[in-house]
Amino acid sequence: MDPLMLLFLLIAGLTGADSVSSVGRVSVQSGGSVTIPCSYDGRYKTHVKYWCRGSGWSSCTYIVRSDSPQKDEVSISDDPDQSVFTVTMNNLTAGDSGYYWCGVEISRGSAVGTRIYLSVTEGSPGLSVDKQEMTGVEGDSVSVQCRYEYYYRELSWCKMGGSCASEGSGSLDGRPVLITDDTVNKVFSVTMRGLERKDTGWYWCDNGNQQIPVHITVNQRTTTTTSTEQTIRASAAVSTTKMVLQTVSVHDEEGENNEKQKWEQVLDAALKAGTGVLYLICTIIAIQLHWSSCKKRGTNQREAEGGANTNHGS
Template identity: 25%
Template sequence: MTVIQDEYVGQTITFHCEYDDKFKSHTKVFYRLKEGPVHVLNSSQSSQSSEEKIILSDSHEDQFTVTIRDISADDGGVYLCGVERYGSDPSITHISFIKEIQLNVYSRNASVQVQAYSSKSVFITCKFPQEFRRNKKFIQKDSSQKIIVDEQNQWVRHDKVHMYDDSSEGLLKVFISDLTAADEGTYRCGVNITDDDLFTDVKLTVNQVDHFRASSKASAVIGESVKLTCDFPEKHGETFKHICRENEQKICENISSSEQKRFEFSVSSAGVFTAIISNVSERDAGVYWCGAETRDTHLTSVSLTNQHQLTVTMPPVVGREGDSSEIKCPYNAKHSREVKHLCKGKCFTKDAQNIIRSNEVNKPRISAKDETELNLFTVTLSELRAEDAGIYWCAVRDEFNLHTELMIVMKDAVTREASVGGSVSISCQFFRNHMRFFCRGDQLNICVRDGVRVSSNKRTNGRFSVTDETSAGVFTVNITDLTEEDSGKYWCAEESSGSFIFTEVHLRVIGETTSSYTERETSQDKEKSETTSSYTERETSQDKEKSETTTSDTEREKSQDKEKSGSSMIVAVSVGLILLAVCLVLVLLKIKYNRKHGIGSSTPAQLPIIPSDGLLCTSVSFQKHEESLSDAALAFSNEEIHSDYTTVIYHIVPNSF
């Protein structure tokens, strides 16, 4: 059991420590945690001397009391009430503690120094005893009049000072923004009591020079994480790091304890720490302040040094041409009964295009569904086209806006194949004369964020370059010195004010480098090497086909020619000689016949046909062909001889064997 007790310096306080009846005769103990000493009241005593600062008194029935007189600020801390128990070993003392008491001691007139910075903000929390949590709180600067906080549990503004009287905790919260030198001074943070005021003087110093970074803007996707970078004075290195978000009144309130688990703090370097917000939701959008927190007995102060404007977006939606896509719009439960809007462009602005509202009937290609039990408004776009790409906003009135990107992937993909060491040209269509780029990545959002190689603004990047053919509506990406690692998925993209249109590209790089001829002679050379090393191997295999037409042109010319040329030449020469002999005989016979009958050479005479198995004396010609003689044979004509002299021509024609 734990009890919190708030008291003032100089007062006397009494605690009651209840125990079971079985311990009424046991020794009672009062112990100060971590600091000691132990105060003991023996069972034979009913009370200690009234002269003591800490007095124990036992009723011997159901409780003993502890009284601390004239308490000081040093008496604050944690105390334990207990009873001794008897064990089997009398040399060992066993104590059962039955109550824990946390004592807070307040001074009626404390003073605390607070450091802040020009143009920044400061958040101060003043603590008061719980017994005064319902009393009115006040702020008083220097000797000016008190500013009474009339309303509890809500923010009250007075000029630049915002105040919040938290009656449940007994706290007064003070927030001062846009600090200037005029805001320096002593602020009395107090509570009205019957006979007097209880207060703490806050001596505020506003430093005019700081080295903190300027305000920044950050964007986070719902469900992911975001990191905010903050500065703090190095002299506050041992203090707590703090982050808070402005409310609708631009007051930086504390992060609730339920959200603390989503915030992770780490010091990255001297004077710099980071705050990581995990599992971002739509409610996390807004203005954040961060800084170093210092704690005192009477108050906590946070000097806010960095401002961050955090925008929350929905994850991008990717749709393929001709298909359907859903845009899901989460909203706060308080908006469940209100009209939801989906717009192309920010809703309620002049250029916004209304797509559909939750109270409208479905439209061609557009349907909507509002699931109030899930706080989700869903719009389905069907038969997607290139012009559907763009930024869409979900809105409830003008106070709640979330946006997402609808990225369109064209239906027809581009596939290219090239060889290692070579180059490839990839041409993609574009629809509007806007910024174009070429990137690599399996996922579009990663490709756009981290994978851009070349673009309209950066036309050359190492081995990548891009050229435009505006009249044809085509841009071409060239990649040189290809390697196998270049294989993968790429995207041709066109972007205009957040409107993305993509063409999917698949590149396959095949083959190896020059040194791989050795490897390819064992693999690909079964196809090619049988045209390269096969000049070595196929001269023993294929040359049995070709080499027997090449070396066989040399060997078969030696072998076949010895057979063919040997046989055909023998036949040709033999037949030629025989025919020549026959013709000579016939010529001689003719001459003899003419002489015998007195026929002159001037008189034409018919050469008698002498039967010789039907064979006539023919004109035989031998003519050398371009090819070798071994490829030739004799040809005969059946022309009759009408001249007085027989012409013998040797005519050799290609072999038809």
């Protein structure tokens, strides 16, 4: 690094630390990964950000910069809207332990920054979380479990650029926060209630000596609302369809019943008419038979009387 640049960095490091802030000491297990957030003054949104290694400015060696964001297992990403840049280190080894700096170049030859100590351990780290990325929904709650091997003073939950809340029920920048400590399992849990979009950001667990950053993203409840509205509309459409089908079914049944009644009436009338005709035919036949019988009887009687008269004449 240019000697003049180092001089300016040294001066800036003494005077501009407040312009860049981050956690102070992070512990990570060997083979693991960690993301470290660095907050900077909003005036530096367009400036180059960097991550370097060294105990002081004079020995700080660049690893990654926002204009050259990837090197081996280390990457840097800038979010100007939040005035935060993050550095992610993967597959950490014991050799990665040491001091690092979050830095922002102000102009050629000057910069501001803050120092972080990274400790990579073979065993369990002094302070850790299962996930550094958490997601919640507006109005709901989100819980973070911070696992510790020991603590120096008190366990606390802090927001980057804001305040801290300690064990018990309290608030963090106006947001209700509940912190409980399970000393048997060495876990302190943080629950943030009534989430709002503005709660999105970086936080960290603190055991009095080490910190572990956690990013919380609060999403809008639009998906649930839309799904509910779609469900209501779909249910209404199904109900309407059922009503139409039921109405058509009723009309069809009524039509079938009316048609059936008509045919029954026609059949009944036909049966009655047929019975009447049959009765009339039977009556006519009976009369004809009776008339034929009477006629035959009369003929026989006349023939008998005629025969008798012939005999008397002889």
